[in-house]
Amino acid sequence: MRKNIVAGNWKMNNNLSESKALVKGIKKAIKGKELKNTRVIVSPTYVNLRAVVKKAKKSAVEVAAQNMHQADSGAFTGEISADMLKSIGIKTVILGHSERREYFCETDEILTKKVDQALKNKLEIIFCFGEKLEERKNDKHFEIVESQLKNALFHLDAKAWKNIILAYEPVWAIGTGETASPEQAQEMHAFIRKIISEKYDAKVAENVSILYGGSVKPANAKEIFSKEDVDGGLIGGASLKADDFVALIDAI
């Protein structure tokens, strides 16, 4: 059975003490809570990963990296490898976030390499994708999403999908305050499950968690998360305050 997931992407926010305080707050707030079928993940910036992993120890909070490089090692100044992440206790990595695609020129081709590299290193992937506003306006959103998934993930065999979490994030809804309606999210998530089922089988499609991301906050989370094919959220802004983030966990 697939899991619900509430994942906080802290992006380029929180210095060391802020990161430690935030994870401590989340850890304290969820202690003793019955999380049932829900995973809680936070994703600090690289330099704070180790400290957050340490603070999150002996709690239900898992820690993910926001990115990694596709090569094993070598002359790639400023980059981080899968092996480095693993060596500090990281088991999950976010790949393909629209900010990486937009500001750091990450193409489907590069993302395919990153996906393969992560899986080769036994890292679980939260794979992000989603259409831009123009694409939605021109009714191209299904086509775009399908091509993003096909290009970076459909070369994988069915077994590999055990280590894939999908995060549908319409670019027009990220950090804008504008959320996809629960119906728009459900429509897209059902479409995603359908194309995975067609490519693989119903079991793979049913077992993959599909998160929604884009201006999810305590006020709208319950309605979005209640949709059948929405298995939680990848949260930006609202993951930066422990109270808000925990309210989202409660909304599942």
Ligand SMILES: O=C[C@H](O)COP(=O)(O)O
């Ligand atoms: O990774 C998270 C998404 O980009 C959503 O960000 P947001 O909740 O601030 O809109």
